[in-house]
Amino acid sequence: MSSLSPLPSRAPLVAPWPPPARSRPIMPFFLPFQGCPTRCVFCAQDMQTGQSGFRPDTNGMLGKVRAALELRAARGLPPAELAFYGGTFTALPDAEREVCLKFAAAALARGHIVGFRCSTRPDCLDAGAMSRLRQAGCTTVELGVQSFADAALRAARRGYDGAAALRACALVRASGLRLGVQLLPGMPGVSPEVFLADVAQALEAGADMLRFYPCLVLAGTGLARLWRAGEYAPWDMESTLDSLTSGWLLARAAHTPVIRMGLAPEASLAGVVLAGPVHPALGARVMGRALLATVRSLAARAPAGRLAERLEAPRACQGYFWGHAGELRSAWAALGLGANEVRYTGDAALRLWLRP
Ligand code: SF4
Structure with a gap:
């Protein structure tokens, strides 16, 4: 911001804020519900993958994926990573799984x-399946763990426990994937407490990446029936944002x-x-809240009576800094930081x- 005067020479309070690693392009191949031993109460993979009322013709769909991959190559784009999503890949009928592999x-x-x-379920893996995946070129297995808490897994009728x-x-880790x-x-x-314990447990278990999917009530699911009967209430938006922010910060620290x-x-x-x-x-x-929480922690380290003068933040934060529709502006203002006090830089801190 050109209106800012040069920065003073005294030292600032600093926290790292590296940009997210650039992810490789993904070419998804959705197999909604294929291989799933049960229909989980919350799940509507057909809606989630945009393939409602449709049982995939594996060979026909793989043909479309092949054409898309060839088009990428012809255009000189870097090779993508193929992803089999939407069902329980390791529990597909053998013949269908072999076609995919x-x-x-x-x-x-x-x-x-x-x-x-x-992607697959934790109770549908064994050493033989892992070995075949690896041999075919698999690099990553995404486990739909959902929670490590036995009570939650029972309540959602997942069919396995936290130990499984x-x-x-x-x-997965032992297989080198x-x-x-x-x-x-x-x-x-x-609950929010269980979720944070789940994040910690996933990190301890060696997760290389996490996904957070806040539970929604989707039409046609068992959860919709429980919700209508008053036996289930989803989290509200504020609890969700707060919990995901805490979970995201835990993951960032790891x-x-x-x-x-x-x-x-x-x-x-x-x-x-x-x-x-x-x-x-x-x-x-969530990212906006995580950033705000991090700066709040910095501000809390300031000696008594020392107010914030300005903040330098990585340019990559600009899209979420003030929150959706500016929802975080008042929280930033409470720290003494408005648009004139924020400067975006090329640094990752x-x-x-x-x-003074
Ligand atoms: S196993 Fe996974 S994909 Fe299959 S119904 Fe359950 S949550 Fe959905």
Whole structure:
């Protein structure tokens, strides 16, 4: 901001704020509900993946993926990572899973992908499955853990307990593959405290990446029936934002990225969310709060009576700094920081300068 005078020479309070690692392009291949041993109470994969009322023709859809990968290569774009999402990949019928694995291995051999990832349940993995995945070029297994808390897993009728979820995490790690852990804050039995314990447990289990999907009530699910009967209430938006902010900060402290917060805003999802903390900018709102919390902690270290004079923040924060529709402006103002006191820089750190 050109109106700012040169910075004083005294030292600022500093906190690192590295930009998120650049993620590789993902080529998703959705297999909604395929291989799932049960229909979980909260899940509507057909709506979440935009493939409602549709049972995928695996060969036909892989043909479309092949065409898209070839187009990327013809345009000189870098190879993508293939992702088998939306169901329980390791529990697909053997023949169907082999078709997918051979497709991935061939795409890898042609240099059209750099590898693939898949999502699955913690109770549908064994050493043999891991070995076959690795042999075909799998790099990452994303486990739909949802929670490590036995009571929550029982309440959501997931069919496994926390110990099984931990064993699955250990199996992925022992196989040399990267581990993704998906958590479901607000799932029946998951309070904000349980969610934070789940984040800590996932990090301790060696997660290389996390996803937070706040639990929504989607039409046609078992959860919708529980909600209508008054037996389930989703988290409100403020509790969700607060909890995800705390979870995101825990992950940041462990240098573990949270690669998704909230369901992707598929058009098919819009009409089926009956209740729950849904917002198209959920991730950005959480990041804004996490940034604010970090600067608040810096300000709390200031000697008594020393007020904030200005803040330097990485340029990459500009999109979420003030919050969605400026919702954080008053909180920033309470710290003495308005638009004239904030300067964006190319550094990966927050620097809070105090008045003399
Ligand atoms: S949550 Fe996972 S295992 Fe359960 S129905 Fe959905 S995709 Fe299948």
